Amino acid sequence: MGLLQLNFDGLRNLQPVDMVPSPGINVINGANGSGKTSLLEGIHILGMGRSFRTRQLKHAIQTDAPYLTLYGRLAGDPDAALGVRRLRASSELELRVKGDKNARLADLVQTMPLQLINPDAFRLLEGSPSGRREFLDWGVFHVKQGFLEIWKRARRALKHRNALLRHGRINPQELVVWEQELANWGGKMDALRRAWFTEFLPVFEETLERLLPLPGLTLHYARGWDKKRTLADVLEGSRQTDQQMGFTQQGPQRADLRIKLNKQPAIEVLSRGQQKLVVSALKLAQGRLLESASQRRCIYLIDDLPAELDEHHRLLFCQLLEDMRCQVFITSVEPQALRQTWQAHTRVNMFHVKHAGNGLSQLMPEG
Ligand SMILES: Nc1ncnc2c1ncn2[C@@H]1O[C@H](COP(=O)(O)OP(=O)(O)OP(=O)(O)O)[C@@H](O)[C@H]1O
């Protein structure tokens, strides 16, 4: 699993990109503002249908360009190609997955598992639970079959229950129907999340041990409702307060991963560099579990790695990444920085993004 070819057109400041990446490590060098992050962004949109930089994809379309098209061919299946197109004039995203024009976002995500490690990724520890829930569900979605369907049903039941709660006078019969639905699918979501977490935890601990031993660091899965009660019971018992709040306060929509050091929230006690290494271990562990559980490898996009990591830890990180034998796209502002890092047997392609003189940049392979 990996990209054999990439063609981008109309992406930010990049002239049409025609890239043949290595199945191993791809280093993208270039000055500030040359377009390195934009290249990673293109791969991210191709695999996830959304950008990690902007909520509105129109901003990624090159100024004055009528559209943005992204195409990628994957190794393995000869038809395994992905395409994403966004016209400036329309807010719709056109997707094509393995020749299927009616492909949905989930097909795209399923076909090309991606993990991003960039300076924002380190907000995973400090930010709201939604980022951690997304991280958790990425793992469950890729490793546990049927999760998406269950997740959709639970979300639908939650939407209906919330709508009724906001309605003022509640029709109890209607509420009971959606509560049963939510309790049923929410329980199933929890079971799959829990099963995934049981597999994930040892992989994370082993990864962290290699990167930065932190005795006392613990990772917990919190399902989103009272530990001792069933979801049906919790929903029934909290009708009144839920109605006052106008939403369902407990349930699978409140699940979280709790990271602590000696029982204190990790974010309050870890240094910046330690936080980055913990998040890196989480992200690398995702890919390692994916491989062992489903024999699929994910593609890593790594932007601006050196920031706040010392040389020793940067090297450890790169070694771990290399041992996973994943395809990696990693940017650097220092042309020499990531040249000698890799072992002799690893296939490394170097690329350079250079200003082309017309306000745009060009991606070129380096000898
Ligand atoms: N829609 C757009 N059309 C044209 N150019 C754009 C668009 N959006 C952003 N740019 C420009 O693209 C350039 C590349 O930005 P990018 O963030 O990819 O650079 P970078 O190489 O990652 O830089 P750094 O090393 O500072 O992180 C910037 O100069 C930016 O102003």
Ligand SMILES: [Mg+2]
């Ligand atoms: Mg950048």
